Amino acid sequence: MSEEKDKAIYSADHCLSCTSCMSSCPVMEATQEYRGPKLVGPAHSRMHFSQEDYEDSLDFCSNCKSCDRACPSGVAVSTLNMLQRGEYYRTHPHKQRDQMLAHGEDMGKLVRSLPFGAACANLGMKIGKSLGVFGMLGIAGKRDMPSYASQSFYSWFKGYKQQPSDKKVVFFPGCFINDNEPQVGIAFVKVMQKNGYEVLVDQKFNCCGSPMVVTGYLDEAKEHAHNNVARILEWKAKGIPVIACCTSCSLMLKEEYGELFGEDEMHEAGANVYDAFEYLAIMEEKGELNxxxxxxxxxxxxxxxxxxxxxxxxxxxxxxxxxxxxxxxxxxxxxxxxxxxxxxxxxxxxxxxxxxxxxxxxxxxxxxxxxxxxxxxxxxxxxxxxxxxxxxxxxxxxxxxxxx
Amino acid sequence: MKHTDVIVIGSGLAGLTAALASARQGKSVTLLSYGSSSLSLNSGLIDFLGYDDSHKAVKSPREGIMGLPETHPYSKIGMEEIAEAVDFFRDFAKEYHMPYHGSLDKQILVPTAVGTLKPTCLAPHSLAGSESLEGKKKIVVAGIRGLKDFYADIMVENLKKSLGDDLAYETIEIETPLTGGRDITTLDVARWLDTPEGVDSFSKQLLAYKGKKDTAVIVPQVLGTKGHACYLTVSSRIETDIVETTGLPPSTNGLRLNAMFRQALRDNNVEIVENTKVIGSKCEGKACKCVIAEAGVREKTYTADKYILATGGFYSGGITMRSFDQPEEPIFHLPVYSVKGEENWSNEQLFSDKPQGYAKTGIMTDETLRPVDEQGQHVLENVFVVGRDLGGYDLCFEHSGNGVALASGYKAAKM
CATH class of the missing domain: 3.40.50 (Rossmann fold)
Known part of the structure; x- marks a missing residue:
């Protein structure tokens, strides 16, 4: 069994109702509609997991995790909120936009499968924005949707010739770097090459699942977790760490899988995942940073x-x-x-x-x-x-x- | 492994003071913090000594401190450094736009949310109750519609007992645009008062008392979150003394103080590492070589020449106890003092005028604030203990929590 402290659902009982999370919650500061992390997270989840009872303002939690960091008692407040949200959507219909907002990975794959897909999609999004299509779907009409890069990171990577090395890391680009900002991944590969590392990729990885968790697609996120954890453990067995430049991906792979779903393998896999600069700092401590x-x-x-x-x-x-x-x-x-x-x-x-x-x-x-x-x-x-x-x-x- | 001159463990008032005072001496400082600072649960008033060991009110904290037993942290710190710490704090508070009033020689009496008066030493002007209330003939208690934990009528009942029922009392209720959603807190109202519309509306609702020199308006802790800016604006608009009370958390004044410290630490290049719990250390002989902290799924090691332990004692996990009579300090495994015998552990009444035995649990030090064993010998030479981790005093009983935190944090930085 995982240690109790690592599983969110057990942490609610550590709440002393001290209000530290309330003072730190940015959403509470912005609106009076949200009842706040203390009441919605630990207080309500104690009831919720035993009966059909939903807190209306649960929808206001952004999962920024300010509450978790504020908590002096180690309560995984935001994860309790995400577990409740997942429960809610087991029996309630999703909004139209949720499908799209939670599945950027699928959208990206679709775009890449079409000739001139990225250019067409970007044009389509511009037209869509000016016609107010996104607004009708329930997506903020004032925002630009992330535009697709003409070439994805994976596609660039295939054509890039690296200096081979015995020192290897696996790069987990995540959906956004792969489809929208491949220059970040490219910079990472070049930095690691300058440090004598060869970068590998593993296209069997899925989206980390973070967008699904926050939109209430918990079961689907769990499937992603199982796939990704199995991949990470395979790399771990070869002694090769997995590194992400996106901090939400790395947090999900390292810690949130374990907190949400509490399986031993998730903790084991998490220990083989690093944020890029975290890894570079460890290299520097060993005197290995160029x-x-x-x-x-x-x-x-x-x-x-x-x-x-x-x-x-x-x-x-x-x-x-x-x-x-x-x-x-x-x-x-x-x-x-x-x-x-x-x-x-x-x-x-x-x-x-x-x-x-x-x-x-x-x-x-x-x-x-x-x-x-x-x-x-x-x-x-x-x-x-x-x-x-x-x-x-x-x-x-x-x-x-x-x-x- | 990153090395700094000083590592401070804990970001309550003792840790923040130790970090700032160290940085001001030109030291490089890393502050390791787990959970947001306890200042959001803290009035931000600096009590030095409110009551003596027989629970008699102390008139002059300076004199009261002189009469304390030698096991008390104040006796270790010494009056000279206590006075320096007061100056240090007052200078800092002034520089960061919320000057504190008061001195070690007398008490300020601050109204609480239920209308009792609590003694304190240093308070920002908005909370310096007795200084503003003295000589008033009329007290107006202004509640906020929808605000929990502040009931003007109860407050007046009790104020009559503490200030006298020969004064005139009136209660009013301030309207805000915050109602209709969740229960509102003082912090919500304070944030509203950070906005120009909030200050306008609030001041207008108090205009009936404008310029009345014999009147004071008492409000919950709602006068903005940014230093004393809002207090100054409202005071100048209504030209009447306005007094905040202490109250239940979240504490607006504690948060003001916390924001000031954070800004000062940033200005002095202190590195603050959030969300990292220090879980152990490596020591050789009497020297600590490094501390080990949780960094998510792995551990991270931090080294320094000097370590200041400010982990908050029992209340914050700085001291733990799994089996009776065996309290532990989990990072350095320092010897922990506690009263022996279950019967001496607590008295029957939680809220009584007698001290609680368990409250004196903590680490004993010498006058340098280095931890010592039962023989009085140093356990570690480069570790210093501050704030609630110190043994030998009952902060709730004697009202000395922030005073000990401030003075010990300051002294440890100097050593």
Whole structure:
């Protein structure tokens, strides 16, 4: 059996009702409609798991996990919310948009299977946005949907010739980097090559399942978890770690599978997964990081994603990038950006999402920094939407420092 | 393995003070934090010593502290450093836009949400109750419609007992646009008062008392979340003394103080690592070499020249007890003092005027705040213990929690 402390469902009884989570919840700050993490998470879930009783404001939780980080007693508040949401949708119909918002992976595959698929899809989304089609589906009409890159990461990877090496890592790009921002994955591969590593990919991986969990497709997410965990364990048996640049993917693969579903293999697999900069920092501790950096004259403002903070290893991207001559890094330290995965894409949550992000937008708007960096793809979209600044992933700056 | 001069474990008032004071001395500091700071559960008032060991009100904390037994943390810290810590805190608070009033020589009496008066030493102007209430002929208690945990009528009943029923009392209720959703908290109202519309509406509803010098308006802790900016605006608009009460968490004033500390730590380049629980250490002889912290699915090691333990004692898992009479400190396995014998562990009444035996559980130190064993010998030379992890005092009984946290955090940074 997994240890009790690692499974969310057991953690509700550790709640002392101290209200730490309430003071930290960005959604509570933005709206009076949400009853808040304490009542909806631990308090209500105790009842919910024994009877048919649903809390209406459960839908307002964005799963940013600020509550989990605030909790002094280790209660997995947001995961309790996601388990309840999953239960709710077992017996209640989904909204029309949910299918689309939870299954970006399927959309991506469809686009890639058609000739000129990406260009057509991007054009289609532009037309769709101007015709208000997304609004009719229940998707925030003011937002651009993420546009598809002309070439996916996997497709680029096939054509890229690496220096082979005995030191190997498997890269888990996740849906967003593969379909929308392959440049992040490309930068990662080049950084690892500069460090004498060969990067492998495994196309048998599925979407990590994060968009499904937050939209209430829990059973489907569990199927993904089983597939991905089996893949990770196979790589583990070969002594090869799995690395992600997307912090929501890495959090799901490392910790949330275990918290949500509580199977031993999930914890075992989680220990073989790393965030990219977490891994680079471990390499540096061993004296293995290539630190012959070229000068990069840039002052950076760093928005640390919620799902990176949750991983509890600090901000290694800041530490490493500050070693690059010419680079300075300032933390935005302005809370959650508000988009929280697909939360801010829902038309009825759009205003809340923008209200949550307002502090960050203001901080970026008055900042003198040359560039904004952030490890999370949807945070980057939100920053772009709220400020017109186009942020990049810190790994792209590191690639620059290696002259790539 | 990242090395800094100082590692502080814990982000309550003691840890925050230790981190800031260390950084201000030019040290590189890493603050390891698990859970948000306990300041959201803390009034943010700095009580130094409210009651003596027979539960008599202490008039001058400075004199009260002089009379404490030598096992008390204050006796270890020493009056000189306690006074320095007060200056350090007041300078910091002023610099970050919420000056604190008061001194070690007298008590400020702060109204609580039920209308009793609690003694404290240092308070921001909005909470410096007795200083604003003195000489008033009329007290207006302003409740907020829909706000739980603040009942103006109960408050007036009790204020009559504490301030005298010869004063005139009035209760009013402030309207906000926050009703209609969930139950509202003081924090919700304070956030509304961070907005220009909120301040406008709130001040307008108090205009009936404008310029009345013999009147004070008492409100729950709702005057904004950002330092004393909102207090200044509302005070200048109504030209009448306005006084906040303490109340149930979430504590707006604790959150104000926490935000000030976070900003100051950022300005002083302190690295704060969130969501990481320190679970052990490696020591050689009397030197700690590193601490080991949970970082999600794996562990991470942090090294420093000096370690400051601010993990909050029993209340926060800084001290644990699996079997009776065997309290443990889980990170460094320091010796923990506790009263012996089950019968001495607690008195029958939880809320009584007698101390609780268990409350004195904690780590004993010498005057440098290094942990010592029963013979008074140093256990570790580069580990310092602060705040609620210290043994030998009952903070609830004597009202000394934030005072010990502040003074010990400051002193440990100096050592």
């Amino acid at each position: 630190t012959s950096f070229k000068e990069v004259k840039e002052s950076l403002m760093y928005h640390v994603p919620c799902h990176l903070k949750s991983q509890g290893f600090g901000t290694p991207a800041k530490d490493i990038l500050e070693e690059v001559p010419g680079v300075s890094v300032e933390l935005a330290d302005a809370g959650c950006c508000g988009i929280s995965g697909n939360f801010g894409f829902k038309d009825d949550k759009y205003e809340i999402s923008m209200k949550v992000g307002a502090k960050l937008f203001e901080r970026i708007n008055i900042s003198q920094a040359d560039e904004v960096i952030c490890d999370c793809g949807t945070c980057r979209m939100q920053i772009n939407h709220g400020t017109q600044v186009k942020p990049c992933h810190p790994i792209e700056i590191l690639a620059k420092a290696y002259g790539e």
